[in-house]
Amino acid sequence: MRSGAIALPELRVGLWPMSCRTKPPPSSPAPDHNVNTPRDLNSNEVKFQLSFKSEVISRDFGGEFLGLSSARLWFAYTQQSHWQVYTPSISRPFRETNYEPEAILTLGTSNKGDGWKLLNIGLVHQSNGSSLPESRGWNRIYAQGGWEWYRVSVLARAWQRIPEKSERDDNPDIKDYMGRGDALVRWDLGGDYAVSLLARHTLRSHTSRGFLQLDFTTSPLFGPARGYIQMTSGYGESLIDYNFRQRTLGLGFVYREW
Numbered sequence: 001m002r003s004g005a006i007a008l009p010e011l012r013v014g015l016w017p018m019s020c021r022t023k024p025p026p027s028s029p030a031p032d033h034n035v036n037t038p039r040d041l042n043s044n045e046v047k048f049q050l051s052f053k054s055e056v057i058s059r060d061f062g063g064e065f066l067g068l069s070s071a072r073l074w075f076a077y078t079q080q081s082h083w084q085v086y087t088p089s090i091s092r093p094f095r096e097t098n099y100e101p102e103a104i105l106t107l108g109t110s111n112k113g114d115g116w117k118l119l120n121i122g123l124v125h126q127s128n129g130s131s132l133p134e135s136r137g138w139n140r141i142y143a144q145g146g147w148e149w150y151r152v153s154v155l156a157r158a159w160q161r162i163p164e165k166s167e168r169d170d171n172p173d174i175k176d177y178m179g180r181g182d183a184l185v186r187w188d189l190g191g192d193y194a195v196s197l198l199a200r201h202t203l204r205s206h207t208s209r210g211f212l213q214l215d216f217t218t219s220p221l222f223g224p225a226r227g228y229i230q231m232t233s234g235y236g237e238s239l240i241d242y243n244f245r246q247r248t249l250g251l252g253f254v255y256r257e258w
Helices: none
Strands: 006-014 046-065 068-083 094-108 115-127 137-149 152-161 181-190 193-201 210-222 225-235 245-255
Antiparallel strands (some): 006 046, 046 068, 068 094, 137 152, 152 181, 181 193, 193 210
16 A cells, blocks of 8 residues: 555636626525625636645555456545736725535546546535635535546546535525536547536436536646636536526636646
């Protein structure tokens, strides 16, 4: 067994006209979770996302058990912030920051060719760390499969929300907006260019809502920095906007090799 491997961190900086919610104010069906005072926000803002993953324990099986040959336990963390940098009249505040720590058990296969590569079992917490009335958050367990075919990779995931007591639930209807599963498809175009599509859905016909995010990443422009274009549409671009439908378009940089 071995431990301590750290995946390279990733920083995304969006320097773009990133449309955000300006009105109506954020709301939730939970008591005391409605913002009643309008906020003087700019619809353009800067978005930061920092992610890293650290391996805690790794073990290879002597043979192959149920098609699986290895197990790895990871700790991962993602932080996404929305900065109102274009709003000097209100001192350029951070409108929203989402914190997402998670534990992931990765069961790998011995498949060297195309097809099924891994099974992830995860426990994830996501919250914005805000006080009432803007507090939002939830906890989930999930199962995720991973596949590869030549230059195309797919990660598909389904989750179950961990129930909370009603008096502690900031957003009791979040599953009807942020969904019950997602899928990420990535296509390596060659020459360090790539396209990825993230699709999330409620998986219910009577509350059919979803979210799409399309990213195009270029080869390195300067040092480790790569350019990227991002388009999103749907619910839950951030936790405070989990029940607000919006569309965004912007460009920025991705730093992967520190």
